[in-house]
Amino acid sequence: MPQPAAAPSSGRLHFPHRHLTGIEGLQPHEITFLLDEAEGWIELNRRRAEPDKRLAGLTQINAFFENSTRTLLSFEIAGKRLGADVVNMHVGQSSVKKGETLIDTAITLNAMRADVIVIRHQSSGAVRLIADKVDCPVLNAGDGSHEHPTQALLDALTIRRRKGSVAGQRVVICGDILHSRVARSNILALTALAADVRVCAPSTLMPAAIERMFVTPFTDFDAALEGADVVMMLRVQNERMSGGFLPSNREFAARYGLTEERLKRAAPDALVMHPGPMNRGVEITSAVADDKTRSAITEQVETGVAVRMACLDVLTRSARGVEGWA
């Protein structure tokens, strides 16, 4: 039976971090290590082989302070495939006095002796705040506009699998860069792996000094697409397309929607990606999204589970007493 790469005896040297709060702070070889680990799980998941229950007996709590369907599901499946007891905690923002509950929740989760906690929160930096208060590993499933590291890892892995390598690929990230944690984590991960990253957004949705993150900013989507190997479209929240940041969603579609016509500017074998959920007909047309030769959107979902399995496995190795990870 094929197994994911066996843990080397010097495991801690490959990944010396207790938590995964962001891509920031990870060395390129540490990112590659996680991708390699995830690669093994993809094969295993496809074969539907004898399950590997290495997290059996461990409790994984998914504490989601912000609504999510797919990320929560992905983490739940990842944990269950590894045999963990997965508990989902939905903390609707309306029902809580946010700050107080955040710290109290962290203390409560800790007292329940969770073995790994997955957190999504609407405020940047919130996951790190909780990570400081608990004894077990914490995985960031998205904090405000800050980071969404597993999304960036799954995107990098998808690119690597389809293109052979991330290094040297011209990647265009287009959409609401200002409010996007997906964009930030992807910028960090892809530049660390030596991709040539372009970001594209209207100036109202472009963060200040973004070029300081080693990317090239564009406001003209057609220019950004020139010669692109990968086109990553981001979802634009509807409330931002009603006059605050953008005049309307149809104007956004006209300037930044990814159509078949527009995609011709990219490399002939350019890969189309989207973290989901898509606004079909706004940032991406159905024809592009559903073109199996170009679109990696469903594959991203598959890689997502594998990446989360890898992260859950790696972060709990120390507690599980895996050799070389003590």
Add this chain to the structure above:
Amino acid sequence: MRPLAFLNARLVCPAGGEREGALLVVDEAIAATGTIDIPSHAEVIDCNGAHLAPAIVDLGVRAIDLPAFHAGGIVRVGLMPDQSPVLDEPGAVQRAALIGRPDLWIHPIAAATRALAGVELGEMALTHAAGARAVGTGARWIADSGVMRRVLAYAADLGLPVIAHAEDGGLTGNAVATAGETATRMGLPSAPSLAEPLAIARDLLLAEETGARLHLREVTTAAGFKLVRAAKRRGVAVTCGITPAHLLLSDIAMSDFRTFLRLSPPLRDESDRQAALAALADGTIDVLCSGHDPRGPEEKRLPFADATPGMAGAETLLALSLGLVRDERLSLDRLFALLAANPARLLGVETGTLEVGRPADLLVFDRDAPWQIDGDRFRARAGNTPFDGLPVQGKVVQLFKGGRALA
């Protein structure tokens, strides 16, 4: 009360410079300095070469926190109007003005507009009669330029300075950081630093036109200092202040999401900090204040953007300021102009120098005594200092209000 003679002191006076000497206090006021005749029944304090300066007048504190002020060498404060209730009516002002006496003299800054809402004029004459020494916009900006113009014009009639918060609220919105690399990397809501000069430019033009005295509580940007510098040159009655945080820290310090670094105005980038140091050196900055705003864990142990802005600054103001002197950013006597004489003049109180006749509000300090800033050991109501762990030099040895030693 017996006369009090300070001997072997290093006198630091914003009006008279720095010199060795003695100081005599009679009837709660400074009676002589330099070489003095010691009355036979006088109480004698040997300063052993320590510095003797006017006690600090801290303009624009957010909370009444007596132990922290005394630990910091502060005997008078200008209290911000954003209290609960807001200092917008004579009763609240009078109560605030008297609550600290005799150990702490609180000079309330009355709300320039009712409830600080920026719509209707506050009762400036009545609150002034109740003890207010200035009117202010609090931690907020008056968006309506018509209202701001009337505030300045009306305050000018009464001879009251207007203390303004200079940040264009339309630009700042819900921002908690200055737009730039740090805020972008952290994914925090941010506003361009332009929000400050934009607000300053308007207020300066209005002050110039109405003839009002305008004090910008905190100026923190290169463009802001440029505007203030030019206005002063034109003869506009404008002054401005800053806290040590904006002189010593730039926004990169927020990188670990530590909410003690969440300030209003937010920390700026390094070029603005350098501009602030230059403005300190060339005299553009008139007032150095603590911005004292103790906030406990329930307001600070939160995600960065959800935390309340503010720092407990009273106990670190002196040591951090002395660091600026040690770095040769300014002289010791000018430091005390910024800490005492200028804020006193702004509030119209006769203190802040060692001139004969002034109230004996005195601070004896050891300029070099080393210590390490530790928020947990603050006497303040909360230890939210952005300087936690920083080694500093300079300690309060003794503090006097009207010639009376404070514990």
